[in-house]
Amino acid sequence: MKKAEYSERGPVPQDVIDIVDMTLPPPSAGQVLIEVLAAPINPSDVLTLTGQYGLLPPLPAVGGNEGVGRVVELGADVDANLSGRTVLLPVGVGTWRTHVIADAKGLVVLPDGLDVQQLAMLSINPPTASLMLSDFVALQPGDWVIQNAANSAVGSYLIGLAKLRGLNCVNVVRRESAVEAVRAAGGDIVLVDGDKLAKRVAEATGSAEIKLGIDAVGGAATDNLARCLAAGATLVNYGAMSGEPCQISPASFVFRDITLRGFWLSQWFRTATPQRRAEIFGEIGKFIATGKLRASVQATFPLREIKQAVAAAAAGERDGKVLLLPNA
Numbered sequence: 001m002k003k004a005e006y007s008e009r010g011p012v013p014q015d016v017i018d019i020v021d022m023t024l025p026p027p028s029a030g031q032v033l034i035e036v037l038a039a040p041i042n043p044s045d046v047l048t049l050t051g052q053y054g055l056l057p058p059l060p061a062v063g064g065n066e067g068v069g070r071v072v073e074l075g076a077d078v079d080a081n082l083s084g085r086t087v088l089l090p091v092g093v094g095t096w097r098t099h100v101i102a103d104a105k106g107l108v109v110l111p112d113g114l115d116v117q118q119l120a121m122l123s124i125n126p127p128t129a130s131l132m133l134s135d136f137v138a139l140q141p142g143d144w145v146i147q148n149a150a151n152s153a154v155g156s157y158l159i160g161l162a163k164l165r166g167l168n169c170v171n172v173v174r175r176e177s178a179v180e181a182v183r184a185a186g187g188d189i190v191l192v193d194g195d196k197l198a199k200r201v202a203e204a205t206g207s208a209e210i211k212l213g214i215d216a217v218g219g220a221a222t223d224n225l226a227r228c229l230a231a232g233a234t235l236v237n238y239g240a241m242s243g244e245p246c247q248i249s250p251a252s253f254v255f256r257d258i259t260l261r262g263f264w265l266s267q268w269f270r271t272a273t274p275q276r277r278a279e280i281f282g283e284i285g286k287f288i289a290t291g292k293l294r295a296s297v298q299a300t301f302p303l304r305e306i307k308q309a310v311a312a313a314a315a316g317e318r319d320g321k322v323l324l325l326p327n328a
């Protein structure tokens with residue numbers, strides 16, 4: 001049994017993480033042993049290694065925040081039907097490891113026969129896309145939204161959810177080479193960020209009133225989106241891929257009454273009722289199971305190649321997520 005652990009944080013994320021042997025005791029009463037099947041490396045995982053994320057676990061820590069596994073051993077008093085089932089890994093266990101012991105109660109059991117790589121990415125990015133589309137502006141079918149980093153995993157879920165809700169979505173990427181992938185993911189309007197973005201968006205949409213902007217980049221890209229929005233619209237920032245603070249010019253903020261808000265899924269988890277969580281994950285789970293929502297995977301790595309995997313995930317201009325397959 002092995003885990004990918006770090007004991008310090010530093011500017012080069014792959015330098016601080018390494019594989020460590022571990023032994024786990026047999027599961028106690030009420031517990032199960034889970035073999036980890038797949039776990040993604042998200043930007044937040046990279047920022048946790050570099051020390052730039054909003055929530056940093058005490059050290060030493062095992063990397064990873066989501067994934068799926070298979071129940072391979074049951075402790076006493078556990079329903080025998082759990083044996084062999086695919087489950088979501090519990091939050092906070094550190095998912096970059098070969099095995100996890102978890103309480104059987106509260107495990108989310110997934111249907112058999114689905115794509116485990118897609119299921120491994122279910123817990124963070126799909127609800128983020130869903131909640132940003134529903135919790136800030138009361139959008140109706142036919143309304144317009146605009147997002148940047150549209151070739152990201154969140155971006156592709158947002159494209160899928162917008163379509164399912166009858167919304168129109170303008171998709172902005174930072175490079176020409178990402179345009180085709182966003183079109184293939186269902187993006188009808190795809191533009192490259194930069195000079196005169198608002199003018200190009202107006203031309204592409206017939207000067208549509210865009211009520212919601214969704215920004216993962218920060219810096220000048222935030223203002224580029226703000227200039228595309230209708231007066232009185234809301235701009236939601238949920239990431240800082242540029243590493244820079246959000247900029248908004250007074251022309252947008254003051255003269256056109258644009259509201260800038262922030263979204264953090266961790267904060268939503270703290271306040272969401274069990275019923276609301278069940279609604280969100282029920283909808284997302286159904287769409288992922290039926291292939292209506294998906295994200296591209298660029299590469300998979302065995303756990304022993306954790307350094308190469310983290311370096312690949314930290315690099316820009318990827319064609320999709322980097323996933324660890326710890327027991328492949």
Ligand SMILES: NC(=O)c1ccc[n+]([C@@H]2O[C@H](COP(=O)([O-])OP(=O)(O)OC[C@H]3O[C@@H](n4cnc5c(N)ncnc54)[C@H](OP(=O)(O)O)[C@@H]3O)[C@@H](O)[C@H]2O)c1
Nearest residue numbers: 043128149152153154238239241242263264265316317318
């Ligand atoms: N607030 C929340 O609760 C929450 C939840 C989930 C995710 N997030 C955030 O959402 C963002 C997207 O996550 P993800 O997992 O969907 O990402 P991802 O699939 O790993 O894609 C990363 C995206 O960031 C872009 N990017 C990378 N470096 C950039 C730079 N220097 N300037 C501008 N764009 C850059 C990439 O464009 P290229 O392909 O051109 O490099 C790509 O579009 C991240 O910032 C993540 O932390 C936030």
